Amino acid sequence: QVQLVESGGGLVQAGGSLRLSCSASGSIFSINAMGWYRQAPGKQRDWVATITRGGITNYANSVKGRFTISRDNAKNTVYLQMNSLKPEDTGVYYCNTAPPEQSYWGQGTQVTVSS
Numbered sequence: 001q002v003q004l005v006e007s008g009g010g011l012v013q014a015g016g017s018l019r020l021s022c023s024a025s026g027s028i029f030s031i032n033a034m035g036w037y038r039q040a041p042g043k044q045r046d047w048v049a050t051i052t053r054g055g056i057t058n059y060a061n062s063v064k065g066r067f068t069i070s071r072d073n074a075k076n077t078v079y080l081q082m083n084s085l086k087p088e089d090t091g092v093y094y095c096n097t098a099p100p101e102q103s104y105w106g107q108g109t110q111v112t113v114s115s
Contacts, residue, residue, distance in 0.1 A: 002028055002104050004095050008054040009109030013083055020080040020109060022095030028104070035098035036069060036077045039108070050098040051078065063089075085113045 008020040024034065033052040039045040049069040050058045057069050070079040078095055092108040 001025070002101075004104055004106040006093060006106055006109040007094055009093060009111045010113065011112045014085060014087055014113055014115050016083065016084045016085050016113070018083070018095055020082065020095075020111075022078045022080075022097070024076050024078065028097055028101075030073070030076075033098040034071060035096055035100065036078070036110075037090075037094045037096060037100065038079045038091040039057060039094070040088070043091075045094070047098075049080065082111070085111075087095070087113045087115045089113050 004018060005023045008018060010018060012018055032114065033050055035050040037045050038048050039099045048060050048063055049067055051069045051071050059067060066082065066084045069076040069078065071078040090113050091112060092110050094105060094108040096104050
């Protein structure tokens with residue numbers, strides 16, 4: 001059974017930082033690129049960043065230069081370091097494979113950035 005568990009969200013002031021973590025089942029982590037996605041209140045879920053198994057990364061323009069995605073293959077964990085946070089970064093953050101598999105969506109972790 002595939003399971004993705006996100007953690008690390010919270011309330012932070014604009015300009016602050018957070019580090020999100022996602023623990024993934026080994027069966028998907030070992031063969032897939034992984035991604036972070038977010039859903040702002042009242043909006044659709046959008047892609048944020050991707051990392052391949054080999055470590056190649058790609059970012060949405062809105063977070064490029066501020067966010068860093070990384071992965072620890074030994075721990076089956078993918079991270080999202082978020083710096084210089086802005087109020088528009090507020091939302092629920094999810095990890096999934098890249099591209100995402102619909103049945104893999106977890107509960108996500110809430111990130112709230114106050115101005």
